Amino acid sequence: MKKIGIFYGPTGGSTEKVATMIKEEFGDVDVTMYPISDHTATFINHFEVVIFGCSTLGSETWNGKSTKSDWDLFRPEFDKLAVSGKIFALYGTGNHLTYPRNFVDSMGILGKILLEKDATIIGQCPTSDYEFTESEAVINGEFIGLPIDEDFEASKTTERVKNWVIGLKKILF
Numbered sequence: 085m086k087k088i089g090i091f092y093g094p095t096g097g098s099t100e101k102v103a104t105m106i107k108e109e110f111g112d113v114d115v116t117m118y119p120i121s122d123h124t125a126t127f128i129n130h131f132e133v134v135i136f137g138c139s140t141l142g143s144e145t146w147n148g149k150s151t152k153s154d155w156d157l158f159r160p161e162f163d164k165l166a167v168s169g170k171i172f173a174l175y176g177t178g179n180h181l182t183y184p185r186n187f188v189d190s191m192g193i194l195g196k197i198l199l200e201k202d203a204t205i206i207g208q209c210p211t212s213d214y215e216f217t218e219s220e221a222v223i224n225g226e227f228i229g230l231p232i233d234e235d236f237e238a239s240k241t242t243e244r245v246k247n248w249v250i251g252l253k254k255i256l257f
């Protein structure tokens with residue numbers, strides 16, 4: 085059985101809530117959740133399947149300026165992250181009504197860092213299921229991972245997570 089880790093940040097809000105939902109949806113499969121703020125690339129390198137979860141919090145995040153967010157602090161670790169033989173998947177929390185031009189941008193920023201490293205990424209999602217204007221997370225016409233809007237579409241989260249994990253399991257097992 086592949087060793088699966090969900091590495092997420094920030095903690096205590098919807099990004100953590102969605103990590104828990106993803107873990108539960110995997111059922112009997114051994115999936116462990118870790119706040120990204122507590123871990124290094126060296127630790128993540130022990131996992132065969134890595135799920136990264138992030139929220140998008142404003143223009144400093146989109147511009148890549150340091151906001152001291154969990155993921156900004158982790159950023160130098162990407163140089164040490166091993167991608168060969170591993171599978172990555174991403175989810176991102178955001179708000180499609182207040183931030184339609186930057187919907188889940190951080191997920192795209194993370195995805196592009198991984199793509200530059202030639203990482204294998206699964207779990208892309210069609211844009212047709214979402215209303216938004218622009219997003220860094222749309223790469224080659226689809227979301228690079230699973231967008232979740234707990235602010236204005238919380239009623240859709242369970243179904244979205246469920247379908248996404250079904251798709252991941254089909255590829256992984």
Ligand SMILES: Cc1cc2nc3c(=O)[nH]c(=O)nc-3n(C[C@H](O)[C@H](O)[C@H](O)COP(=O)(O)O)c2cc1C
Binds near residue numbers: 097143186
């Ligand atoms: C200051 C601020 C800026 C935000 N900027 C964006 C944004 O640019 N794009 C987006 O999709 N959501 C944005 N959001 C919405 C958050 O990503 C969303 O509420 C998310 O669920 C927060 O996750 P958390 O509860 O784990 O912190 C912003 C929220 C705040 C408070």
